[in-house]
Amino acid sequence: MSLTHVKAFGTEAKDKDLQEMTIMRREVQPNDVEIDILYCGVCHSDLHTARNDWGGSVYPAVPGHEIIGKITKVGPEVTKFKVGDLAGVGCMVDSCRECESCKKDLEQYCMNGFTGTYNSPDRYMANQRTYGGYSQTVVVDEDFVLKIPENLDLAATAPLLCAGITTYSPLRHWNVTEGSKVAVVGLGGLGHMAVKLAKGMGAEVTLFSRSPDKIQDAMDLGADSVVISTYENEMNAVKGKFDLIIDTVPYDHDINPYIATLGISGTLVLVGYLGKMEDMLNTVPMILGRKSVAGSVIGGIKETQEMLDFCGEKGITSEIEIIKMQDINEAYGRMLKSDVKYRFVIDMKSLA
Incomplete structure (x- = not known):
């Protein structure tokens, strides 16, 4: 050759x-x-x-x-x-x-x-x-x-x-549509795309962040609300709310507080972190609410083309x-x- x-x-x-x-x-x-x-x-x-x-x-x-x-x-x-x-x-x-x-x-x-x-x-x-x-x-x-x-x-x-297909694929797989309640953990390269794409699908979008500095940025990107995850009162206010959580955090972190905010049959999808979770996963809220913790990686070629076409229609970059x-x-x-x-x-x- x-x-x-x-x-x-x-x-x-x-x-x-x-x-x-x-x-x-x-x-x-x-x-x-x-x-x-x-x-x-x-x-x-x-x-x-x-x-x-x-x-x-x-x-x-x-x-x-x-x-x-x-x-x-x-x-x-x-x-x-x-x-x-x-x-x-x-x-x-x-x-x-x-x-x-x-x-x-x-x-x-x-x-x-x-x-x-x-x-x-x-x-x-x-x-x-x-x-x-x-x-x-x-x-x-x-x-x-x-x-x-x-x-x-x-x-x-x-x-x-x-970043686009990594967040689009789970949104599509878990059937996000008009009126779905979606939360995004973290507002970086993946997180900001998850907010834009979920909003483009018609979802009600919430950002979880540890930083109050991110509130305005999230709203500018299309989020409907922001929950500061270190504020107990704000976390309690969204217990049992979300159909889907896209977790984009790229390092080990405790996901148990987020599972509490899932509704019945809700799913938390990890797309940012590869590795062992040090905090024990508490299965009680999962079993009592048919909740799931899942993972997802990029998307196939057909789905990636679908994502690009969707972004073309919605003007998302x-x-x-x-x-x-x-x-x-x-x-x-x-x-x-x-x-x-x-x-x-x-x-x-x-x-x-």
Whole structure:
């Protein structure tokens, strides 16, 4: 297979800054499209992979899985796209396509493991890992490429490909519709999208936050109310209220107080934290109210396209701060301090 050199930004080790490097991309295969990357969102997963916080990172690592660009080449068997089309790539670039999950358009739960946009074994190039969107171009099978609504701001659309679908998928799965009572825990990159999307579906939306400083921000994003989770009187006032809680907090925290605010048959869905919960889960309110604690990760390609189309109809995008590629290390530092409203997006012209 012939390869091409591409300029990128990545890291050689977990304790090293990201810097400019050259990576190899495959030449376009029959079912591939090549995308000139215009914008790439910055996700907490990028930072965790660069610093090997979850273990398993292979270096050099080039993060980035919120990719928006323009198609510059198509393979001879491509039918869904043409040169010049706007295109997006999210967290996956392939899957086995044969297991029960893949057959149900749930590639994110591929039983043989989906191919992540970065740091996954490459199904095309032996002994190499995939490289993400902190680069000039990417080559992806057309089945894992998304159509971008033309009415949306391209930079602000990039985070929809991870933060957007991560919150849209549970809202859809748990049947949020007009009048549903939805709460969101945490107002970061995921949380602010959960508020916007739930509101777009017609739900009554409440934000749980530990910070009174977030009240105005939440209301500006469309929340109907804010509950300060450290105020006992406010938590008591919403006991038994919610149909669904989207918990976006990215670190270990006690979820028992939130379970008390679920109504009968309500569900709390964890989308932000991966790992062990140290606080014991009290099952009494769950059993006595048929309440559930669940988890969810991104969405399949079909559902991600549905989410983009929904956002196109409703005019929903992410709140972003645009940065240059060369400022990524500073951006990572700011992310660790939650100093961004609410998502960094890299203008990839800066890499050129």
